[in-house]
Amino acid sequence: MENHVKLISGAMVTLAIATASLVVLPYLQLRHEPPTPGLKPYTEVQLRGRQEYIRQGCVYCHSQQPRDPSQAPDDKRGWGRPSVAGDYYYDRPHLLGTMRTGPDLLNIGARQPSPDWQLGHLYQPRAYTPGSIMPAYPFLFEVKSEAGPGDKVVALPPQFAPAGGVVVATQEAQDLVAYLLSLDRTFPALAPLADASPASK
């Protein structure tokens, strides 16, 4: 090959094809996809919690994309129906995730609707799930000798509670739990479009 102009333009053409197929076409196809009926926009607290989810890197161990029952038993684990594009209408940035070191969370709000469970689990996952390898998040909580007015006290099993004090959830922990509880796509999906359905056979 002697011509560097030919080299670079050829290289840019191949990248343009790739960009067209993986970015531009999905953009055009999904741009007018409406939210799934029943999906509500996030509230301000939930959005702050979503930001906390990003700050702590929850996405590196938890997916938010249950697969079709024909592919994997995600539904049997209580993770929910296969998700569709409309379920993510309000998601910026997307948090689909790529790992299931922990379970899928797209419907965690329906599966574990108790804020007390969620807070206690964030403080010490092994208090609720023996053998869990999820990190504890003590820095999202404060240990006080006694709760002040308006403090959200975390109920913990006695052997995990600190001696001589109470565990109080910070605003960040409460926001995060508000977001987790909002994760509930148990309403039915629209009949999937012919070309926009998840892998279903």
Add this chain to the structure above:
Amino acid sequence: MDIPLLLLSSFIIAVTGLFFFIWSLRRGLLDPDAAGAKVIFSPGEIGRVEEPAATGVGQRELQRTMTASHGEPDADELQARLAADASSARPAFVLLGFAVFWLLVASLAGLTSSIKLHEPDWLTQYAWLSFGRIRTIHLNAVAYGWAPMAALGVALWMMPRLLKTRLEGARFAVCGAVLWNIGLAIGIGCIAVGINDGMEWLEIPGQVGVLFAVGGAMIGLPLVFTLRRRKVEHLYVSVWYMGAALFWFPVLYIVAKLPNLHFGVEQATMNWWFGHNVLGLFYTPLSLAAVYYFLPKVIGRPIQSYNLSLIGFWCLAFFYGQVGGHHLVGGPVPEWLVTLSIVQSIMMIVPVVAFSLNQHLTMRGHFAALKHSPTLRFVVLGGMMYTLSSIQGSFEALRSVNTVTHFTHFTVAHAHLGLYGFVTLVMFGAIYFAMPRIVSREWPYPKLIAVHFWLVAIGFAIYFVSLTTAGLLQGFAMLDASKPFMESVRVTLPWLEGRSIGGALMTLGHLAFAAHFLLMALARGPRRSGAAILRPLARTA
């Protein structure tokens, strides 16, 4: 419109076009003795080994593994090469220095996150050390620190040699490297305190990313200037890979970081278009460029089939860009997109086989050289890992395999086979070759090179086998609805510990490498024969 039919026809047209394009670029396509492959040698140099990382004895032993050389290399050409090396020494040194620094940061962050996966209550008091952040620091220190700094440093150093000219505008590259690394330090700091854009591979905030754009452009400029001042008619295969990669990366990064454009599921497809292309269209071509240069250079033998490399290059350029959708198999994305990516993932076998065959045929009969050349050991092993990781990746994209491996540690092991087994090992080899030329000094402790090699080779073998096993066990447990989810966690634990052991060995190897690099840079350690062993000619330089 029937999208599958549309895709199928466009695919056929494109592949036909691709082969027509390759045909149009051929020059004696079936000629086994292509002149292009000899561009990296000066007249009379073929058959003569070059290995600055070996000791004097090692060099003689290495030469003995070759058939005798045909004559004396052309003195003018060698003088010109010395001038080329001198012109790139400073910027290459700066970039490689940064690369080694980030390698250490990344190793420590990676080891910490690995241990945290089986010791979840270790160091939990500090937010910046929590798994979600330190793992991300590891990834970004590799993805924007070690890998691009090493690859671009090596590219800056190779380019003037390949074009037989001086590096033009070296100062831009030095300034660009400083800007880039300031950006990276800020970006890593942002992740540590929890400011991040929320997408894998793209965590560093877009505002900081501007520094990457400016710094990266300044590093790229000298390469473009030099390309225009070339004194060779023929562009060697390494130049194609480097030239294309330098133009690909900015497009990827800028499109990915365009604010307020991407949304929901479309953002996910964009995310993996970027995530996979930064591997496939940036680190991979830069590393292949290094293999295509150093392998024939060390053994003094042109690559076997120059045309195979031409086919390999254009197939990679064409197929690799579209494989990213295989990260979303079974996800809420358009079915056609996933299918397209699976097809292209399988098509990637073509360029990979072209490369592997070429590497093997070039090395055939010369494997004894591995014993004497540190550069060759790293580069050849790295090249083999490229073959393995690419073939593995192609099959991993198939729905049946992906159903098991998706969402598991298997994917992480695969990613390390590519970015560590291939890219990192090749870069180690390249640095061992280039540094003695850059600082005009030998590696002070040749034994440390061997220590480095065996630590990372054994460490990585343990790492890969452990994590692959963990991923498979995890995947099968998760597909079995009769087992509770926690079973899929429990089965991985011993293997996650194994991964930490492998990772610790790799980190030790990196410490040995970094210490050696530092000693060399500071001119410490024993001198055996100074720069003289580099080449007879260097005595006068």
